[in-house]
Amino acid sequence: QLQLQESGPGLVKPSETLSLTCTVTGGSIDSFYWNWIRQPPGKGLEWIGYMYYSGSTKYNPSLKSRVTISVDSSKKQFSLRLTSVTAADTAVYFCAREWGGMDVWGQGTTVTVSS
Amino acid sequence: SYELTQPPSVSVSPGQTARITCSGDGLPNQYFYWYQQKPGQAPVLVIKKDIQRPSGIPERFSGSSSGTTVTLTISGVQTEDEADYYCQSTDTTTTYQVFGGGTKLTVL
Numbered sequence: 001q002l003q004l005q006e007s008g009p010g011l012v013k014p015s016e017t018l019s020l021t022c023t024v025t026g027g028s029i030d031s032f033y034w035n036w037i038r039q040p041p042g043k044g045l046e047w048i049g050y051m052y053y054s055g056s057t058k059y060n061p062s063l064k065s066r067v068t069i070s071v072d073s074s075k076k077q078f079s080l081r082l083t084s085v086t087a088a089d090t091a092v093y094f095c096a097r098e099w100g101g102m103d104v105w106g107q108g109t110t111v112t113v114s115s
Numbered sequence: 116s117y118e119l120t121q122p123p124s125v126s127v128s129p130g131q132t133a134r135i136t137c138s139g140d141g142l143p144n145q146y147f148y149w150y151q152q153k154p155g156q157a158p159v160l161v162i163k164k165d166i167q168r169p170s171g172i173p174e175r176f177s178g179s180s181s182g183t184t185v186t187l188t189i190s191g192v193q194t195e196d197e198a199d200y201y202c203q204s205t206d207t208t209t210t211y212q213v214f215g216g217g218t219k220l221t222v223l
Contacts, residue, residue, distance in 0.1 A: 044214060046214065047213065100164060101160045102148070102165035103160045105158055105159075
């Protein structure tokens, strides 16, 4: 059974870069769309972007200038980089597999932007 | 930009039927998806491609579609169904994914 696990720093300083990794276990990363979604405290879900296993990417236009999603197939990991963070980037960050819906999600990791 | 509109809240009593709508301002013929999220947990896909129920999802969850509006129906609501529900679809012109604002289902 495929599982996803997010990892990365829980605290990032303003203006710095947020970096998270999602590790895929129990299945292949060589297919599907691999998404990042976030949820600010008390708010709804916001799609950040996805990478298709072949390397093509799509990003939320509101974040596009600051976001990079990449994949390391050998490690079965895909990653999120968000530059120049502010307090507005404080959220729970989820990774999710998508193939006819986002059918597998990680448990989420909380990232706080604060000095 | 493409937007999906959901009612902020829906309240029902146990055993009743809950209906949550999601309206898109774009073209039809895009699939919609529904997610259930309980506090402190990751979302769970409960309806895919407008009307399909993933394996393991109870039969009381169903989806329907009409034009640019889709509806999640929960028949015979149980207390465990109390959660936030989100619709999701794709902007046809950009292929960006979009979530609705979410609906809090309260089971009184």
